[in-house]
Amino acid sequence: MVSGSRVIAWSEMESPIGPILLALTNKGLCRLDFIKGEQAYITMKLWAKEWIGPVRSERNDTALAPYVRQLQEYFEGKRRRFDISVDLYGTSFQKLVWQQLQAIPYGELRSYKDVATAMGAPKAVRAVGGANNKNPVSIIVPCHRVIGSNGSLVGYGGGLAIKEYLLDLEGAAPYRAQA
Missing domain, CATH: 1.10.10.10 (Winged helix-like DNA-binding domain superfamily/Winged helix DNA-binding domain)
Known part of the structure; x- marks a missing residue:
């Protein structure tokens, strides 16, 4: 998992609907974006600053691998329910x-x-x-x-x-x- 409460791990995956950027706190998946390329990363950073505060982001494909795997299974029609943790920020x-x-x-x-x-x-x-x-x-x-x-x-x-x-x-x- 991600160490420290002020770190967001992120990764990207390809999907049938295009690239997806995933972001993870130490509590669970906090962001999933369909935006492509650098804009996705910028959007994630701005969102994190608004909802979490100052954070350090680091690419961590290993930490996100279970999330990517479940999404791939969903797109392959093999998964109907996700059993991954989420860390939701909002009102x-x-x-x-x-x-x-x-x-x-x-x-x-x-x-x-x-x-x-x-x-x-x-x-x-x-x-x-x-x-x-x-x-x-x-x-x-x-x-x-x-x-x-x-x-x-x-x-x-x-x-x-x-x-x-x-x-x-x-x-x-x-x-x-x-x-």
């Missing part, structure tokens, strides 16, 4: 939303309204959308499984093409609002 509300997202089973979809209602805050649909957008470890915390109440593929930090790919990979049936 209290964002963390509640991300916890709710983790309850959405593989291959199933929920609307933003469904998520808000499940949290006991049915009027917080827009706030749920905002928290979904700020998810720092997408795929692991499956924000791609949240769609518009009309069944549309709305909003995804990695882009709608990636969201559609992930849903197709999972065999997610088109969402239909329940009456």
